[in-house]
Amino acid sequence: MxxxxxxxxxxxxxxxxxxxxxxxxxxxxxxxxxxxxxxxxxxxxxxxxxxxxxxxxxxxxxxxxxxxxxxxxxxxxxxxxxxxxxxVRWSSLNELLFVHSAYPTLQNDSVFFGPDTYRFAQAIRTLLQQRFEPIKRAVDIGCGAGVGAVIIAQARHEADVLAVDINPRAVRLTAVNAELAGTLNVTAYHSDLLNSVEGQFDLIVANPPYMNDHQQRAYRHGGGALGEALSVRIVRESLPRLEEGGTLLLYTGVAMVAAGDPFLAALKPLLSGDHFSWTYHETDPDVFGEELLKPGYESVERIAVVVLTVTRVP
Incomplete structure (x- = not known):
């Protein structure tokens, strides 16, 4: 060993x-x-x-x-x-326990867990309660501590659930958390989004970083002008990997400006046409207000939490 x-x-x-x-x-x-x-x-x-x-x-x-x-x-x-x-730090989520990085999360390879994690888990549970179609194969992109993968695996024992992250530390901790939860149908892989895994999926979930972090720490920095780039990339690269009837659930944050929602504006061209049905809504209009004091947020009015669900039309 x-x-x-x-x-x-x-x-x-x-x-x-x-x-x-x-x-x-x-x-x-x-x-x-x-x-x-x-x-x-x-x-x-x-x-x-x-x-x-x-x-x-x-x-x-x-x-x-x-x-x-x-x-x-x-x-x-x-x-x-x-x-x-x-x-390390141990956090409860209902009856489950997850290990992740201790506070403060200063290292670039920190594995984050917080209020966003709880909201992300609830969004997945709500989707699973509404979805009656079988889920044979699912993936949690940027899995972090593996919460998304474990929630899916618990609810759908028949599913083959993948958990992928570019951070080796996240992959390691996800494997520990999945075993602790008794979800033996979770497999953790090192991957830049879906680049290292093949095939199609019935369900894709993601809770990516969405901050404009001047230190560009991987667990916080979303890239782009206002932290939206990684979320846009996840949508772009996930849509072709959905099975017919398959769904993408993306939980993320958006830096809202006076002109509107820049993330939604970037999404609309990707979702145009008859191939996808989708919903988009704010679940919290104002989070992490302290970030607005930092450089790069001068034009931002608020940071909102949004949930996007996209289903490939059969």
């Missing part, structure tokens, strides 16, 4: 232990997390939620020597001076 495989087994064991101890943590926005920590002069973890949810530093007394050594050997925690800190 390789070192990475041992580390993944340790993550899986930790996740199972947290589930068994009734651990539960709902992950807020980064701004809310920051404000919560500001309540403490020097945040110091008192329990597992503080360690693996709020990403607080902790002393060695919080774990036994054996447990501390095992966590360190697996790369789950790291030492900083006299204190320790988890490099």
């Amino acid at each position: 390789t070192g990475q495989q041992k580390a993944d087994r340790a993550l899986l064991k930790l996740g199972a232990s947290l589930l068994g101890s009734n651990y539960r943590f709902i992950t807020p926005t980064p701004l809310t997390h920051e404000r919560f920590l500001e309540r403490y002069r020097a945040p110091l973890a008192r329990d597992l939620r503080d360690v693996f949810g709020w990403s607080m530093p902790f002393t060695s007394e919080l774990f036994s020597h054996t447990a501390l050594d095992a966590l360190e050997q697996a790369g789950i925690i790291e030492k900083n001076g006299d204190l320790w800190r988890s490099v």
Whole structure:
């Protein structure tokens, strides 16, 4: 067994232990997390939620020597001076538990999980409740922690569900999360969108980054003038991969300007004609308002969350 495989087994064991101890943590926005920590002069973890949810530093007394050594050997925690800190975070989604990157997510290969994830999961569940056609093959593009893939796999045991991401760390954590959830019909692949996988799909879902991030961190930066480029690319490259009757569900954010919705304007030429039926609606008109203070957002009035569903007409 390789070192990475041992580390993944340790993550899986930790996740199972947290589930068994009734651990539960709902992950807020980064701004809310920051404000919560500001309540403490020097945040110091008192329990597992503080360690693996709020990403607080902790002393060695919080774990036994054996447990501390095992966590360190697996790369789950790291030492900083006299204190320790988890490099991963565990978030609850209903009865499920997902491992992803600890707060703050500063590294380019960070695997993000937050309020968008909860809304994305709900959008998928709503679609699955309305769709009665069989799903033989599905894919979660830019899977991150694998939430989309796991939700589909749980609801459609007969489906072959792929989870693809350009970030190797995301692929690794998705595999851990899928196994922890007992969804053995999920397979995680390294891929730039759908470039490394073949064939058609009955369902394609995606929750891509949509910020205009000046550091161009992969988990945040959507590209283009206002963070819309990756979402447009996903639509363009997904439509030809839909089976007849197959559906694309894209959850993303749009930087709205006075002239209107630039993402919708870019979509309309791709969806013209009789080959596709589609719906498009805002699910939240105003998120991440603090981003408007950053360079590049001078012309933006608000950032809205939208859900696009496109079905290939048989």
